[in-house]
Amino acid sequence: MAEDTRLIHGFHAVTAKLRQNPEGVGEIYLAAGRQDSRMRDLVQLAESRGVRIVSVDATRLDGMAKGERHQGVVAKVSARQKYLTVDDVLDGLAEPALLLVLDGVTDPHNLGACLRVADAAGAHAVIAPKDRACGLNATAIKVASGAADTVPYIVVTNLARSLREIKERGIWTLGAAGEAKKDLFAIEQKGATAWVLGAEGEGLRRLTRDTCDELARIPMYGSVESLNVSVASGICLFEARRQRGK
Numbered sequence: 372m373a374e375d376t377r378l379i380h381g382f383h384a385v386t387a388k389l390r391q392n393p394e395g396v397g398e399i400y401l402a403a404g405r406q407d408s409r410m411r412d413l414v415q416l417a418e419s420r421g422v423r424i425v426s427v428d429a430t431r432l433d434g435m436a437k438g439e440r441h442q443g444v445v446a447k448v449s450a451r452q453k454y455l456t457v458d459d460v461l462d463g464l465a466e467p468a469l470l471l472v473l474d475g476v477t478d479p480h481n482l483g484a485c486l487r488v489a490d491a492a493g494a495h496a497v498i499a500p501k502d503r504a505c506g507l508n509a510t511a512i513k514v515a516s517g518a519a520d521t522v523p524y525i526v527v528t529n530l531a532r533s534l535r536e537i538k539e540r541g542i543w544t545l546g547a548a549g550e551a552k553k554d555l556f557a558i559e560q561k562g563a564t565a566w567v568l569g570a571e572g573e574g575l576r577r578l579t580r581d582t583c584d585e586l587a588r589i590p591m592y593g594s595v596e597s598l599n600v601s602v603a604s605g606i607c608l609f610e611a612r613r614q615r616g617k
Contacts, residue, residue, distance in 0.1 A: 379448055379512050380432075380441035386413060387517025388448055393420035395449040400427045400435065402443030413444065439510055455523045457533060460496045461540055468542050469611055470565035471604055473499045474530060474579045477570065482507070483514025484601030490518035492608035497522055498565075500530040534582045537565050546575050546583035547603055549596070555587040560611040568604055571597050 376397060379385060388396055399417050401410065403426045417424055435445045461468055471489045476482055482505055489497050504526070505511065512519040527533040534544055542563040545555070567583055569575040580586065589598065589606055598606075 376447050376449060377509065378435055378445055379509050380436045380439060380445045381513035381516075382409060382413065382442050382444055383516035384509075384513045384519070385444050385446045386416065387520045388446060389413075389416050389420050389422065391517075391520040393422060396420070396422045397447040397449070398423045398425050400425045400432060400445045400447075402426075402432060403428055405443050410443065436509070439513065455496075455525055457496065457498065457525055457527070457537060458540075460523055460525070461542075464495060467561075467563040467615075468540075468565070469494045469563075469608065470537070470542065471497045471608060472530070472534065472537075472544075472565055472567040473497065473504070473569075473600070473604075474567060474575050475503045475570040475573055476568075476600055477503065477505045479505045479508050479511035480514050481505075481570070481600050483511040483516075483519070484599075485604050486511070486515040486518040486522050486524065488601050488605040488608065489522045490515075492605065492612055494522060494608055496525050498525045498527060498530075498533065501526050501528050531578045531582045534565075534567070534579070538584065543585070544583045545607070546580050546586045547589065547607060548575060548580060548586040549588050549591075551586035551588040553585070553587050554590045555607055555610050556590075558585065558587050560614045564611050566604065566607040566611070568600050568607070571600050571603075 399422055401424060414424060432441050432445055471494050486497055507524050538544055542565050544565045544567055546567040589603060
């Protein structure tokens with residue numbers, strides 16, 4: 372496979388790519404003999420976008436997806452993504468910013484779920500450091516169920532510096548931390564807000580925590596001590612949306 376292409380798999384990921392950026396789809400590989408309505412709809416969409424369909428056996432699809440559950444659908448797409456900066460996103464907003472910043476999320480399943488939550492909550496971007504992060508690979512894209520093509524995923528070299536730059540743009544940075552004195556429901560989030568979350572168990576790195584304007588905790592009423600980062604992200608982002616009234 373050429374260096375400027377990559378593979379994605381799963382109905383949601385491939386369908387979203389066809390709808391959002393069909394010119395970036397080279398070929399779609401489908402399981403031979405599958406004729407159900409979901410597959411027919413995908414074929415019809417691909418044909419309407421002028422994308423070539425290739426019928427292949429299950430063994431080849433398994434190899435292309437590297438053992439991941441592909442649902443009988445794999446697509447070769449352009450690996451060249453439009454490069455966006457935080458300023459690009461902020462400059463184009465017509466409402467106060469709502470950002471999700473991830474620190475130390477190395478599991479692509481968690482990243483994909485965070486992107487999906489960010490899309491559902493109307494977050495304007497997901498920001499992550501270049502190091503200690505899994506990156507937007509095929510697994511993350513599949514789990515995101517199309518959100519990888521709707522929510523900008525911005526990789527930064529220095530997360531603490533990027534947080535300082537975000538703060539200079541008038542965005543209140545809230546770090547999720549179990550030891551925080553205030554819970555998230557007691558903090559006003561009607562203005563521009565960036566929620567900063569770390570991986571489950573490890574939490575935020577010290578420098579990331581120290582750079583945030585304020586720390587907040589999610590109140591826990593049961594026996595578990597922490598939540599998966601995507602679940603925590605959803606709680607935080609939707610509380611910000613609730614306070615805004617939309």
